[in-house]
Amino acid sequence: MFYREAGDFKVSYVDDSQTFPIKFDRYRYYVVLAVAFGIIPFIINDYWANALLLPFLIYAIAAIGLNILVGYCGQVSLGTGGFMAVGAYACYKLMTAFPDVSMFIHVILAGGITALVGVLFGLPSLRIKGFYLAVATLAAQFFLVWLFNRVPWFYNYSASGQINAPERDVFGIIITGPNAPAWATYLFCLIFLAVCAVVARNLTRGTTGRKWMAIRDMDIAAEIIGVNPLRAKLTAFAVSSFFVGISGALFFAVYLGAVEVGEVFGIQKSFLVLFMIIIGGLGSIFGSFAGAAFLVLLPVVLKVVGADMLGWPTDIVAHLNLVIVGALIIMFLILEPHGLAQLWRVAKEKLRLWPFPH
Amino acid sequence: MPDQLVFAMEVILNGLMAGVLYALVALGFVLIYKASGIFNYAQGVMALFAAMTLVGIMNGQVPFAHLINATFGTHIHYFGWNVPALLAIILTMAVMVLLAWAVQRFVMRHLVGQEPIILFMATIGLAYLLEGVADLMWGSEIKTLDVGLPQGINLWIDESTFNIFGYGFFIDNLDIVATVIAALLVAALVAFSQYTKQGRAMRAVADDHQAALSVGISLNFIWVMVWSVAGFVALVAGIMWGTKSGVQFSLSLIALKALPVLMLGGFTSIPGAIVGGLIIGVGEKLFEFAIGPLVGGATENWFAYVLALIFLVFRPQGLFGEKIIERV
Numbered sequence: 001m002f003y004r005e006a007g008d009f010k011v012s013y014v015d016d017s018q019t020f021p022i023k024f025d026r027y028r029y030y031v032v033l034a035v036a037f038g039i040i041p042f043i044i045n046d047y048w049a050n051a052l053l054l055p056f057l058i059y060a061i062a063a064i065g066l067n068i069l070v071g072y073c074g075q076v077s078l079g080t081g082g083f084m085a086v087g088a089y090a091c092y093k094l095m096t097a098f099p100d101v102s103m104f105i106h107v108i109l110a111g112g113i114t115a116l117v118g119v120l121f122g123l124p125s126l127r128i129k130g131f132y133l134a135v136a137t138l139a140a141q142f143f144l145v146w147l148f149n150r151v152p153w154f155y156n157y158s159a160s161g162q163i164n165a166p167e168r169d170v171f172g173i174i175i176t177g178p179n180a181p182a183w184a185t186y187l188f189c190l191i192f193l194a195v196c197a198v199v200a201r202n203l204t205r206g207t208t209g210r211k212w213m214a215i216r217d218m219d220i221a222a223e224i225i226g227v228n229p230l231r232a233k234l235t236a237f238a239v240s241s242f243f244v245g246i247s248g249a250l251f252f253a254v255y256l257g258a259v260e261v262g263e264v265f266g267i268q269k270s271f272l273v274l275f276m277i278i279i280g281g282l283g284s285i286f287g288s289f290a291g292a293a294f295l296v297l298l299p300v301v302l303k304v305v306g307a308d309m310l311g312w313p314t315d316i317v318a319h320l321n322l323v324i325v326g327a328l329i330i331m332f333l334i335l336e337p338h339g340l341a342q343l344w345r346v347a348k349e350k351l352r353l354w355p356f357p358h
Numbered sequence: 359m360p361d362q363l364v365f366a367m368e369v370i371l372n373g374l375m376a377g378v379l380y381a382l383v384a385l386g387f388v389l390i391y392k393a394s395g396i397f398n399y400a401q402g403v404m405a406l407f408a409a410m411t412l413v414g415i416m417n418g419q420v421p422f423a424h425l426i427n428a429t430f431g432t433h434i435h436y437f438g439w440n441v442p443a444l445l446a447i448i449l450t451m452a453v454m455v456l457l458a459w460a461v462q463r464f465v466m467r468h469l470v471g472q473e474p475i476i477l478f479m480a481t482i483g484l485a486y487l488l489e490g491v492a493d494l495m496w497g498s499e500i501k502t503l504d505v506g507l508p509q510g511i512n513l514w515i516d517e518s519t520f521n522i523f524g525y526g527f528f529i530d531n532l533d534i535v536a537t538v539i540a541a542l543l544v545a546a547l548v549a550f551s552q553y554t555k556q557g558r559a560m561r562a563v564a565d566d567h568q569a570a571l572s573v574g575i576s577l578n579f580i581w582v583m584v585w586s587v588a589g590f591v592a593l594v595a596g597i598m599w600g601t602k603s604g605v606q607f608s609l610s611l612i613a614l615k616a617l618p619v620l621m622l623g624g625f626t627s628i629p630g631a632i633v634g635g636l637i638i639g640v641g642e643k644l645f646e647f648a649i650g651p652l653v654g655g656a657t658e659n660w661f662a663y664v665l666a667l668i669f670l671v672f673r674p675q676g677l678f679g680e681k682i683i684e685r686v
Contacts, residue, residue, distance in 0.1 A: 050494060076475055078384070093475070116580050126672065127674050129674070130474060130475065131397050131625070131672055132676075136621070136666070137668060138614070139618075139660065139663035143663065143664060148551050166537065220685075245649055267614070274479070275482075278546040311428075313424070315498060316425060316428055319490045320494070321490070322486050322489055323486075323487055323491055325572040326483045326484060326487025326490060327487030328483075329483025333480045334480075337472070337476060
């Protein structure tokens with residue numbers, strides 16, 4: 001009734017090619033932004049920030065990054081955990097080396113360093129395809145984690161081998177460390193997520209994104225019509241690793257504060273982010289958000305229902321969590337290979353005709 | 359003979375035996391991949407599941423005891439009997455066949471014709487599911503597995519090498535047994551796929567699904583069979599690794615050890631899995647021995663992957679893999 005193009009006349013090319021061509025979508029987008037930036041910071045507390053909002057925001061950035069590589073460019077990567085670790089350690093080294101520089105710059109530089117590492121490990125993708133590549137990216141995962149574990153320079157020779165985020169600020173507001181207020185950390189991550197999402201959205205619907213998708217759909221054909229596979233694949237690795245690096249830096253500096261690399265950035269993390277984009281939807285920015293939200297919420301909901309309401313021991317709840325995640329992955333792959341994003345798309349199509357479907 | 363050389367020889371011997379165990383896990387992958395084009399990431403978890411089931415049956419544990427106790431407030435843990443090892447192995451094999459049927463019926467059948475990478479991700483989901491089910495069924499604590507395999511240093515080798523080199527090699531009896539069993543298993547699998555009717559049918563399915571269907575081979579049966587054989591390989595691998603280092607979560611990570619073996623040897627080749635396993639086993643032990651102390655040790659985690667990665671850049675289909683031909 002209200003969700004349709006009719007009556008919404010476009011008078012310029014800019015209007016015609018905007019991200020949300022339907023008026024309702026556009027308003028919804030502004031409302032979401034207004035709530036996220038204008039309301040939540042005032043009502044947020046530590047529990048909500050640490051249990052749900054921060055992990056959601058940070059994983060969403062990682063999921064967008066991985067989605068660019070896997071969903072748009074078709075290069076399956078199992079090295080996300082390793083690249084997040086690069087972001088975290090780069091951020092740590094920068095934070096301790098240049099204490100006076102703003103955190104924004106540190107996080108962006110950490111992303112840049114991760115992008116370089118990503119390109120390096122993306123080089124074999126020019127020769128190796130499919131599973132062979134998926135397994136090859138595991139080399140990045142294991143090598144990077146080992147490197148950060150064993151080379152003391154990376155953790156500043158600390159006795160525990162951990163890295164701890166010192167207190168740093170942005171424009172005088174403390175962002176990292178135990179004294180950071182919840183609203184500040186939330187806003188800091190939210191700004192990064194919003195910018196990343198807009199950048200990713202516009203990259204994927206422009207020339208670059210089309211080249212990625214051409215490579216994904218059939219790389220030899222893409223090469224023949226003039227897409228340079230070297231550039232397309234390496235830009236995908238670079239952009240993807242940039243986002244993943246940012247999320248790793250935020251995960252360490254803002255969310256956790258202290259990190260032991262094998263535990264936090266192990267292969268489980270790679271799979272978790274991969275699951276997010278499978279459940280959310282490969283090749284969809286919205287899907288990255290939906291998948292991240294889903295897999296951040298699921299353990300929390302299970303814990304509340306299982307451990308707090310039914311009184312089960314926590315280890316059983318943790319095992320059930322594994323079973324449910326595994327079963328969901330299989331179910332999504334069987335029933336809806338395009339994930340939550342496809343459900344959303346179908347719902348919108350229905351809504352367009354509602355209430356007169358014929 | 360200089361000491362370093364003797365040490366290196368011992369390292370190589372141990373590496374060869376570790377390599378045979380890697381090859382054993384890798385074989386499970388190759389079998390499923392050849393017959394159905396599925397790259398089964400869950401193979402490692404299947405080994406864990408098999409080992410846990412074996413221990414559970416031998417000790418007479420009640421399946422899902424924790425869950426039952428938590429739901430109904432009871433306190434049951436054990437049936438109170440012990441099952442002899444051989445019977446328990448047979449029972450576990452039955453469970454693995456059942457699992458193979460369930461995987462085929464509820465997962466893989468619905469995914470026929472999907473892209474390989476989707477199937478791969480489905481098996482990652484399967485790995486999570488199985489791991490959760492295994493933990494729920496038998497509890498997640500570390501268990502010891504003893505089916506009567508010999509363990510400890512082999513004195514004969516120790517003595518005879520001492521007489522020759524003046525230094526006794528440390529070779530675990532278990533490794534020797536594992537090597538023999540793995541070799542037998544490989545021979546049996548090769549014979550099975552070459553000389554039996556079912557084995558031939560399996561190779562026919564691997565070659566061309568539709569042609570196999572049209573000559574009257576039941577795809578469903580072959581796939582259940584292949585998953586059962588992979589379950590059997592997983593059981594053997596689970597017994598070996600479980601006896602060696604206890605039945606615990608890290609057992610499922612042997613799948614990650616087998617992946618570089620596969621890349622090196624090629625996904626489609628049984629000899630490739632064996633040669634790849636040996637190369638990786640010897641390579642990583644030697645690297646750790648020679649270079650490891652210089653860079654802080656524990657290089658075994660990544661050496662195999664980096665070796666496979668460098669290798670693949672020059673030969674993308676692995677040592678023995680079928681040549682990849684791509685057409686538009």
